Every structure is written in C-alpha cells, then in structure tokens.
Amino acid sequence: MKSGRKKAFNVIYGRVLMIIALLVIQIVLLGFVFMRLRESLPYIYGGFTIITAILVIYILNKNENPSFKLAWMVLLIISPVFGALFYLFVKFQVESKLINYKLLKIIDETQQYLSQDEEVISELEKVDMQVANLAKYMINIGGYPIYKNTYIKYFSLGEEKFKEMKEQIKKAEKFIFMEYFIVEESYMWNSILDLLEEKVKEGVEVRFMYDGMCSLSLLPYDYPKTLEKKGIKCKMFSPIKPVLSTAQNNRDHRKILVIDGKVAFNGGINLGDEYINHIEKYGHWKDTAIMLTGDAVKSFTLMFLQMWNINEKDHDDFEKYIAIEKENQNAIGYIMPYGDSPLDNENVGENVYLDILATAKKYVHIMTPYLIIDNEMMTALTYAAKRGIDVKLILPSIPDKKSAFMLARTYYPELIQAGVKIYEYTPGFVHAKVFSSDDEKAVVGTINLDFRSLYLHFECATFFYKTNTVNDVEGDFQNTLSSCKLVTIEDYNKLNIFYKIGGGLLKLIAPLM
Structure with a gap:
C-alpha cells in the first residue's frame, strides 16, 4: 500500500515539476529575447519603448477593471520592454477567444429553452421592482430567467449535502450530470463513484466533467479513460499544459449536480474528504450548498450542457434533457440560478x-x-x-x-x-x-x-x-x-x-x- 502511494506521489510530483520547468523555460526565453533586444538591437529596443508608451495609453482607455489596468501598468513601468512583450504575448493568444466563440454559439442555441416566463416577471414587478430589474438584467445579459415553483433545501455543512446527494443519485432514472472544480480519489468520491457505476448498469446516462487543475496532483492525467471504461462519459475541462496561455487561467470553478432534470445541487462543496469533515486539513471545514427541485433546475441542466458541448462537433439534442413533466412544488418565492463566464466582459x-x-x-x-x-x-x-x-x-x-x-x-x-x-x-x-x-x-x-x-x-x-x-x-x-x-x-x-x-x-x- 505504501509503495503504491509512493509511486503515485512520484508520478504526480514529476508531472508538476515538468510543467513548472517547461513554463519557466518559456519565461526565460522571453527574458532572453528582451535582453538581446536591449543589448544588440538598440533601435528595436527604442521602438519597443515607444510601443510601451502606446500600450500604456491603450490600457488606460480600455474598458477593463482598473485593478487589472494597474497590474499591467506596474509591470510596464518596472520593465517597459519585457512588459510590452509579455502583454502582447498574452493579448494575441486566440485560445480564449475561440472558447468564448464556441460557448456563445451554444448559448445562442439554448436560449430558446431559457426564455423568461412573462407572468413571473410581471408578478415580480408588483412585488419588488428592484428585484425585477435584477432579473431583467440577468435574462438580457446572462441569459438566465427567474422562476417560481421551485423548492430549495439548504445544507449548512458538506456532510449534510453528501448524504442527500447519495440518496438522490440512487433515485436517478434517466441521466446524471456532474461538474466539479475539485475531485480527489477519496472516501467521498469513491462512495459516489460506486453509486454512479450501479446507475450505469441500470441504463442511466452518466456524465462527469471536472477541472483540469485536478490533473496536477489529485488525479491521473488519463483519469477520463478510467471512468469511460466504467461506462461514465467523462471530460477534463482545460487540461493543464506546459504552455504559457491565458486560457489556462480560466478554470471551471462550478459545482453542479443535475439528476433527471428534476433535481439540482449547487454550492461550494467539491468532491474531497475535507469538504465533509471526513478528514481535517485546516480545522473544521464550514461549507454550504442547496438542492433545487422544480422549474429552476432547467437552468442548471442547460448550464452543464453548454460547458459540455464546447468541444463537441455535434451538439446535444438539448430538448431531450429538459422536456420534463412539471411538478407542483408548493413552494413560495422566486429563484434564479445563473452562470458567469470570464470571457464575455460581463461580471x-x-x-x-x-x-x-x-x-x-x-x-x-x-x-x-x-x-x-x-x-x-x-x-x-x-x-x-x-x-x-x-x-x-x-x-x-x-x-x-x-x-x-x-x-x-x-x-x-x-x-x-x-x-x-x-x-x-x-x-x-x-x-x-x-x-x-x-x-x-x-x-x-x-x-x-x-x-x-x-x-x-x-x-x-x-x-x-x-x-x-x-x-x-x-x-x-x-x-x-x-x-x-x-x-x-x-x-x-x-x-x-x-x-x-x-x-x-x-x-x-x-x-x-
């Protein structure tokens, strides 16, 4: 057992070191180009100084958060040429733009299924115009409506959510969608994985997506293949690569579980033992989550499918997963699930x-x-x-x-x-x-x-x-x-x-x- 852990540690540690080493090499090469420009090509260096001044003016006038402007300008002032090279290197990368293009295309396809119920918004206007205006902003900019007929259950600790999610997974009949930032081979994840394998055998469609940061130290790089062999469709979002890229800064920090389009979980709890206080890392772990049943689950279903289909040539039949018979939840109030993308310039x-x-x-x-x-x-x-x-x-x-x-x-x-x-x-x-x-x-x-x-x-x-x-x-x-x-x-x-x-x-x- 100990030798197995040691071997896994060596593999993971070696992978992290290799990625760090390759990133450092790229930064050193940028620095080398900068030094060569400065020492051997004074005219080009002088030209970059002018470019730096232009970039400062450009950044000042850019529609961007002032804190990000300040961070770039500090770098440009401390090291004008290297800062200019690095800024141009970052801004001319197309990967983030490509991801955003694909995501916007999918959002446009799914928008017909996320239309706002006019009766709900009209009623809300009479109750509280300020909240109604927030809902209008969300549907116009974010693309997510506000709902009624949705029951919410609140969990004040991870272990409470863990217990409930296991019970709900057992009830699944059609599909299970899971999207998490962190998943670690642990008591919590292994318990859920056992249930997912049983559901696959029953004919339930299971999809699991996790962020590529997990490949650094928590999971083997080829872990999606391991789950595929169990009958679980699996994707790693934005795998970590030893390449300087701004796209790798945009992680999938979401935590979503959708079951049959009828039940959805959301909150801060990832799939690791510290989140349910099964182990202690930093004292007692205080976390929260909610479970939704009813109309508002549709937003989380489509939110998952939007991310899943980014790299798919043929997109899903979205209606298949939301054509769910409505059930009266006997719930009061208004519920608005929403997603946020770092690529659309809307915070x-x-x-x-x-x-x-x-x-x-x-x-x-x-x-x-x-x-x-x-x-x-x-x-x-x-x-x-x-x-x-x-x-x-x-x-x-x-x-x-x-x-x-x-x-x-x-x-x-x-x-x-x-x-x-x-x-x-x-x-x-x-x-x-x-x-x-x-x-x-x-x-x-x-x-x-x-x-x-x-x-x-x-x-x-x-x-x-x-x-x-x-x-x-x-x-x-x-x-x-x-x-x-x-x-x-x-x-x-x-x-x-x-x-x-x-x-x-x-x-x-x-x-x-």
Missing part, C-alpha cells in the same frame, strides 16, 4: 453581489473564504456600512492559502473604519460563498469575493428571494457567528510588521491571485 457574479449591497435596507451578511477585492466592491461594502446597513463578513481563522489570507487582511483597516464588522471562524476554514440580506434575499453558490472568482473563473450560483430558505441561510450565518471572533483595528495593529508589508506587496499582483 455577472460581482454585479449580483453589488446589487444586493446597493439595495439593502437593514443588513448584508457574507461568508467567503477569500477577500481580495477591487475598488468597486470595497466602495460598495463601505458605503453600505456608512449608510447604516449592518454589514458583516465571516472569513476563515485557519486559511488554506497563507498568502491569500495575508492579502485579505490588508483590506481589514479600511473596512473596519467604515463600520464593516469582520469575523474569523475560530474552529477552522470557511469555504462557504453566501450572501443574505434583509430576511428576503440570499445567494448560495461558488463565487468567492476574490479576483479569480469574480473575473477569471467559470462560476455559478443561485439567487433566491422571499423563499423560506432565506431564513435558513440567515439562521446558519447567526449560528456560525457564535463560533467566530470579531476582529478589531487593535487586532490588526498587533500583526507583525513584516506580515503587513508582505500583504501590501501582494496587492501589486492581487488581480492574479
């Missing part, structure tokens, strides 16, 4: 969060594992607090990434001074991505308060309004708060000076974290 995930902060009347309560935010989000959080809204954030006390935690704490002083209350979860790590507001609105999904989630990853979440589940989300927030420590400005001031300096330096590359 849907962030805009939903900003809308909640801008329209709050009493409170906005947030759980997030990371706090690496741009000026827009900082302004929204502080302005809400300054106008008397009770803004509370729960973050981890035991981080999974020390550099990200160090950077997160650099935002504490400005937030605390504005009246935002920051709490750290003392038992361990918070991985939940939750907003709740005014006993009326809530969001549960995969979207963190950091640049990667808000700008660089494929994400998904569920917004719900005036459902009974909103109270469950807020109740869970209050229960979690009882296990947290309030962070004061005095606590921040006691931090080691080198810790603060390190966090400040990390802000220079915050958009890349």
Whole structure:
C-alpha cells in the first residue's frame, strides 16, 4: 500500500515539476529575447519603448477593471520592454477567444429553452421592482430567467449535502450530470463513484466533467479513460499544459449536480474528504450548498450542457434533457440560478453581489473564504456600512492559502473604519460563498469575493428571494457567528510588521491571485 502511494506521489510530483520547468523555460526565453533586444538591437529596443508608451495609453482607455489596468501598468513601468512583450504575448493568444466563440454559439442555441416566463416577471414587478430589474438584467445579459415553483433545501455543512446527494443519485432514472472544480480519489468520491457505476448498469446516462487543475496532483492525467471504461462519459475541462496561455487561467470553478432534470445541487462543496469533515486539513471545514427541485433546475441542466458541448462537433439534442413533466412544488418565492463566464466582459457574479449591497435596507451578511477585492466592491461594502446597513463578513481563522489570507487582511483597516464588522471562524476554514440580506434575499453558490472568482473563473450560483430558505441561510450565518471572533483595528495593529508589508506587496499582483 505504501509503495503504491509512493509511486503515485512520484508520478504526480514529476508531472508538476515538468510543467513548472517547461513554463519557466518559456519565461526565460522571453527574458532572453528582451535582453538581446536591449543589448544588440538598440533601435528595436527604442521602438519597443515607444510601443510601451502606446500600450500604456491603450490600457488606460480600455474598458477593463482598473485593478487589472494597474497590474499591467506596474509591470510596464518596472520593465517597459519585457512588459510590452509579455502583454502582447498574452493579448494575441486566440485560445480564449475561440472558447468564448464556441460557448456563445451554444448559448445562442439554448436560449430558446431559457426564455423568461412573462407572468413571473410581471408578478415580480408588483412585488419588488428592484428585484425585477435584477432579473431583467440577468435574462438580457446572462441569459438566465427567474422562476417560481421551485423548492430549495439548504445544507449548512458538506456532510449534510453528501448524504442527500447519495440518496438522490440512487433515485436517478434517466441521466446524471456532474461538474466539479475539485475531485480527489477519496472516501467521498469513491462512495459516489460506486453509486454512479450501479446507475450505469441500470441504463442511466452518466456524465462527469471536472477541472483540469485536478490533473496536477489529485488525479491521473488519463483519469477520463478510467471512468469511460466504467461506462461514465467523462471530460477534463482545460487540461493543464506546459504552455504559457491565458486560457489556462480560466478554470471551471462550478459545482453542479443535475439528476433527471428534476433535481439540482449547487454550492461550494467539491468532491474531497475535507469538504465533509471526513478528514481535517485546516480545522473544521464550514461549507454550504442547496438542492433545487422544480422549474429552476432547467437552468442548471442547460448550464452543464453548454460547458459540455464546447468541444463537441455535434451538439446535444438539448430538448431531450429538459422536456420534463412539471411538478407542483408548493413552494413560495422566486429563484434564479445563473452562470458567469470570464470571457464575455460581463461580471455577472460581482454585479449580483453589488446589487444586493446597493439595495439593502437593514443588513448584508457574507461568508467567503477569500477577500481580495477591487475598488468597486470595497466602495460598495463601505458605503453600505456608512449608510447604516449592518454589514458583516465571516472569513476563515485557519486559511488554506497563507498568502491569500495575508492579502485579505490588508483590506481589514479600511473596512473596519467604515463600520464593516469582520469575523474569523475560530474552529477552522470557511469555504462557504453566501450572501443574505434583509430576511428576503440570499445567494448560495461558488463565487468567492476574490479576483479569480469574480473575473477569471467559470462560476455559478443561485439567487433566491422571499423563499423560506432565506431564513435558513440567515439562521446558519447567526449560528456560525457564535463560533467566530470579531476582529478589531487593535487586532490588526498587533500583526507583525513584516506580515503587513508582505500583504501590501501582494496587492501589486492581487488581480492574479
């Protein structure tokens, strides 16, 4: 057993080292070109200096987040020619544009199945015009309607979701779609895999898609073939390659499970033992998820199929998977699942969060594992607090990434001074991505308060309004708060000076974290 683990470790470790080595070689070659231009070809070097000045003007006028502009301009100022070469190298890559073209084409094909029910939106306008306007934005820009007739069940821990998802998988009769950011050969995944194999034998269609980051250390590179042999259709999204490419920065961070088009799961919980506290990595793991039954499941079904079909020559018969007989859920409220793409220049995930902060009347309560935010989000959080809204954030006390935690704490002083209350979860790590507001609105999904989630990853979440589940989300927030420590400005001031300096330096590359 030990020799097998050692062999697997050596394979994985060797794979990671090879990828890193090849990436370093490419960066060194770029540096070599830069040095040759500087030493041997002064006229070309001088020409690149002019190009750098033009790029600075171009970046200043570009329709892009100021934080990303600043990161590029810092690089251009520190090393004008190398910065210009690197910027041109990144921007002239076509892989991301090709992925976006294919995705937009599929979204256009599926749009006929995601039309907004006019009766629902008309009713919502009478209840709350602000929420109706958010729904209109989502259908016009994001392409996802708002629904009624959908029941939501909230899970305050990963182990609760794990138990329910196993029960629902057992009930599957037609198809099971799974899309996850992280999957690790573990008790959790192996338990689910056993069920999936049984379902395949029963004639159920099973598809599984996971992000290519798993191929670095969690799974063998040819793992899709392993699942194919079991009768499970499998894809690895954007496999990690030893090539400098911006497309590899756009990970599939979604967590989706759809069963028969009738049941869907969404939330922060991946397929690994720490997510269900079967093992302990960073203390107690606090995570959340929801289960939907009813009309709104259709959005998650098509969300999965859109991603699955990106690299398919012949697209699915989408209607086959959504022609589900409607069932009355006896549920109240409005439910809006939505996805967010990093390639369409529309920051849907962030805009939903900003809308909640801008329209709050009493409170906005947030759980997030990371706090690496741009000026827009900082302004929204502080302005809400300054106008008397009770803004509370729960973050981890035991981080999974020390550099990200160090950077997160650099935002504490400005937030605390504005009246935002920051709490750290003392038992361990918070991985939940939750907003709740005014006993009326809530969001549960995969979207963190950091640049990667808000700008660089494929994400998904569920917004719900005036459902009974909103109270469950807020109740869970209050229960979690009882296990947290309030962070004061005095606590921040006691931090080691080198810790603060390190966090400040990390802000220079915050958009890349």
